[in-house]
Amino acid sequence: MAYPLTEAAKEWQHQARLFTDQELIPYEETAEFNNGELPPEVYERHKQQALALGFTRMDAPLDQGGLALPLLTQVLVWEQLGRVTNALCWCMSEVHQWMFEACNADQVERYILPMMHGMRRECYAITEAEAGSDNTAIRTTAGRVGDDYLISGEKWFVTSANKADFIFLQAVVDEGDVNNDQHALFFIDMGSEGIEILDNPLFGHAYSSHHPTYRFNNVRVPVINRIGAAGAGMDYTRSWFRRERFMIAARCCGAAARLLDMALDFAKQRVVSGHPISEYQMIQAMLADSITELWAARLMTYEAAAMQDRGEDLSLIHTHCSMAKLYASEMANRVADRVVQIFGGRGYMRSNAAQRFYRELRVDRIWEGTSEIQRIIIARSLLKRGVEKVIGK
Numbered sequence: 001m002a003y004p005l006t007e008a009a010k011e012w013q014h015q016a017r018l019f020t021d022q023e024l025i026p027y028e029e030t031a032e033f034n035n036g037e038l039p040p041e042v043y044e045r046h047k048q049q050a051l052a053l054g055f056t057r058m059d060a061p062l063d064q065g066g067l068a069l070p071l072l073t074q075v076l077v078w079e080q081l082g083r084v085t086n087a088l089c090w091c092m093s094e095v096h097q098w099m100f101e102a103c104n105a106d107q108v109e110r111y112i113l114p115m116m117h118g119m120r121r122e123c124y125a126i127t128e129a130e131a132g133s134d135n136t137a138i139r140t141t142a143g144r145v146g147d148d149y150l151i152s153g154e155k156w157f158v159t160s161a162n163k164a165d166f167i168f169l170q171a172v173v174d175e176g177d178v179n180n181d182q183h184a185l186f187f188i189d190m191g192s193e194g195i196e197i198l199d200n201p202l203f204g205h206a207y208s209s210h211h212p213t214y215r216f217n218n219v220r221v222p223v224i225n226r227i228g229a230a231g232a233g234m235d236y237t238r239s240w241f242r243r244e245r246f247m248i249a250a251r252c253c254g255a256a257a258r259l260l261d262m263a264l265d266f267a268k269q270r271v272v273s274g275h276p277i278s279e280y281q282m283i284q285a286m287l288a289d290s291i292t293e294l295w296a297a298r299l300m301t302y303e304a305a306a307m308q309d310r311g312e313d314l315s316l317i318h319t320h321c322s323m324a325k326l327y328a329s330e331m332a333n334r335v336a337d338r339v340v341q342i343f344g345g346r347g348y349m350r351s352n353a354a355q356r357f358y359r360e361l362r363v364d365r366i367w368e369g370t371s372e373i374q375r376i377i378i379a380r381s382l383l384k385r386g387v388e389k390v391i392g393k
């Protein structure tokens, strides 16, 4: 391993690898051919194992029962979890450190700690029909009426909403003449009156977590369910994005590593015209490009996480996190494409993990900010700071 890792970090990496390879990967095809679903007892076992391993509380503070692991260690765990297809690693809800900073004690008690202990599940609703990449354009409103807000609007692509019992929802506050046009984040319980499911579209992957579209018809939410100040919503969402972008980068590296393992095994044993295809230089070129790009993506992702562990400037970490997400997600898509090619016709079969990754990794260039949006973030930072401030001399 070229990157220096502590013994403790390597142990987390090892445990995550064992869990992924021994417990999750054997169920990929069951999920693929059953719309992403596993038998309930298997899903529950995976969830309990993830809880026991501590994966739901890696980022939580120690005084809340968390593990406060360095971000680099958490990245190592998510990298290993990224080796599995069909999102089988989403058998748990993990809490993020920012949630403890943003929420008051009552909200931590009612939502965040139950989430960490596997008793509640969340989903996150920002995107709307007319507000995706530009999430400042959201139109869902939170109108103040006494001690409540009435939430009205439509939210698209609400991942895991079918499994969630509460929603983090971002809306534009309307409180008469104060706080108008400010974004705020709310906890909304799933069973609240006025929540209507409009659509549950099928996507390119077979996941048991769906991405439905919802309408909120004057859903009454108590003021105590507003997270932090009216106006702080976008900051929390940026924290959410940063965390998710890091872990997308990590999972993309894990996926690419597994794809390459598979490609190597296959290329060495598949004989065409009297030779293993690994002897053909066009195959070797695909392998060489893939390992080179994977190494680059991995180093970028680890180093961006290490920046956060060293307490470096947050806006620079935001830039580096975008670079890691952009590069790792595009790298993994290229690797998946090459590995499907190396497998030939077998690579087009849904029973082949390369085929599943080829479809599944595509969305990593879209969600939590498209590749174009990551490029905008990176370019703005570069234009503002210059090369040296962004990556050193």
Ligand SMILES: Cc1cc2nc3c(=O)[nH]c(=O)nc-3n(C[C@H](O)[C@H](O)[C@H](O)COP(=O)(O)OP(=O)(O)OC[C@H]3O[C@@H](n4cnc5c(N)ncnc54)[C@H](O)[C@@H]3O)c2cc1C
Pocket (backbone or CB within 6 Å): 123, 124, 125, 126, 127, 129, 131, 132, 133, 134, 156, 157, 158, 159, 160, 203, 211, 363, 366, 367, 368, 369, 370, 371, 372, 373, 376
């Ligand atoms: C499977 C799935 C799950 C998702 N889960 C969630 C979720 O849980 N919660 C949630 O809130 N959202 C979720 N999303 C939404 C996701 O974050 C958005 O799809 C994404 O941010 C892009 O928004 P959009 O689809 O509206 O595309 P648009 O914003 O319409 O963009 C269309 C195209 O234009 C490009 N573009 C936009 N602006 C610019 C610009 N300034 N310069 C150059 N190009 C630009 C984009 O990069 C893209 O290529 C999910 C999406 C998918 C597909």
